[in-house]
Amino acid sequence: MRARQLEYEALLVKRSDMEQTMREHLQMMEEQQRKKDEELMQMMAEQQRKKDEAHRKMMEEQQRTLVEQQERRMQLMAEQMREQLVEQIRQLQSRSTPK
Structure with a gap:
């Protein structure tokens, strides 16, 4: 009977150890997933920042081009x-000069 009691206690300890190992494993996996999610969010934020920067540069270039075009038109x-x-002055001068 005592042997059976010891065997049962050993099984309980083993089960408890396995449960602890599973909890630790689950925590480790959750931490890895959290890190992956964080890295993904950082990567997505960086991609969005680059996209925004490219869009800003494109808009600045378009604005610069429009200003240059307006300046050329004005010139x-x-x-x-x-x-x-000059032509009107020539015409007026030619009318006023005696022939």
Whole structure:
């Protein structure tokens, strides 16, 4: 009977040890999953940051291009107006000079 009692107690200890091992294993797996999730979140945040930065640069480049185009148009308009004024002055001078 005593042997059976010792055997039963040994089984209980073994079971308790196995349960503890399983809990530790589960905790370790949960920690690994938490780390993986954290790494994934960091990676996704970095990808979003890079995407946002690329979009910001693209928008800045588009804005710069628009400003350059407007400046060119203004220069062309100013040049055309100068040419028109020069032509008008010539016409006025040719009318006022005696022939």
